[in-house]
Amino acid sequence: MKISTKGRYGLTIMIELAKKYGEGPVSLKSIATSNDLSEHYLEQLIAPLRNAGLVKSIRGAYGGYLLGNHPSKITAGDIIKVLEGPITPVEGIEDEEPAKRELWIRIRDAIKDVLDNTTIEDLANHSEDQEPDSYMFYI
Numbered sequence: 001m002k003i004s005t006k007g008r009y010g011l012t013i014m015i016e017l018a019k020k021y022g023e024g025p026v027s028l029k030s031i032a033t034s035n036d037l038s039e040h041y042l043e044q045l046i047a048p049l050r051n052a053g054l055v056k057s058i059r060g061a062y063g064g065y066l067l068g069n070h071p072s073k074i075t076a077g078d079i080i081k082v083l084e085g086p087i088t089p090v091e092g093i094e095d096e097e098p099a100k101r102e103l104w105i106r107i108r109d110a111i112k113d114v115l116d117n118t119t120i121e122d123l124a125n126h127s128e129d130q131e132p133d134s135y136m137f138y139i
Contacts, residue, residue, distance in 0.1 A: 001089050001111070003080065009037060010045050010083040011076060011123070017055065018071035018124035025064030045083065052082045071124060077115035087112050 016031045028046060032039035046065060049055045053068045067074065080087070089107045090096075096104060 001084075001087060003084060005041075006045060006083040007080045009042060010049060010079050011120075012037065013042060013045060013049070013065075014054065014067070014074065014079050014120045015123045017065060017067045018074075018120040021067055021071050021124075025058040025062065025066055027064040030064075048082050049079070052078075054078060054082065067120075071121035072119050074120050075116050076118045076120065076123065077112065079120070080115055087115070 012035055013028075013031055016034070017026055020026045028042045029039050031037070032042050046055060046057075050057055050065075054074060056066045056068050058064055058066060077087075087108055089111070090104050093101055093104045093108075
């Protein structure tokens with residue numbers, strides 16, 4: 001399974017809203033500008049997120065978008081499922097021979113586990129100097 005720009009940019013929207021959680025509505029224009037993304041494309045992505053209850057829209061001159069829940073209650077999996085659909089590494093798992101089927105199921109479950117156990121609060125609080133598995137070598 002390859003995560004498309006829909007999923008990637010949807011996560012970007014949600015992370016930006018999490019960073020501003022409690023500060024009032026955030027405009028898509030500000031998210032688009034700060035991340036060098038197309039505002040028009042973000043407008044297409046926000047509708048399914050709103051329909052799923054992950055975001056709320058506020059109308060008016062000072063309107064924008066708010067998270068539908070606390071950032072610790074929304075997972076990356078929630079967002080990816082809404083924008084990308086079900087998580088499947090390959091099509092037709094049920095038609096595979098048992099050994100391969102087991103592999104595909106384990107891969108699917110591992111991906112699902114990571115997405116479902118990573119909140120947007122985790123992602124919003126992540127800083128550049130927290131790179132896991134990064135090593136410094138001195139010569």
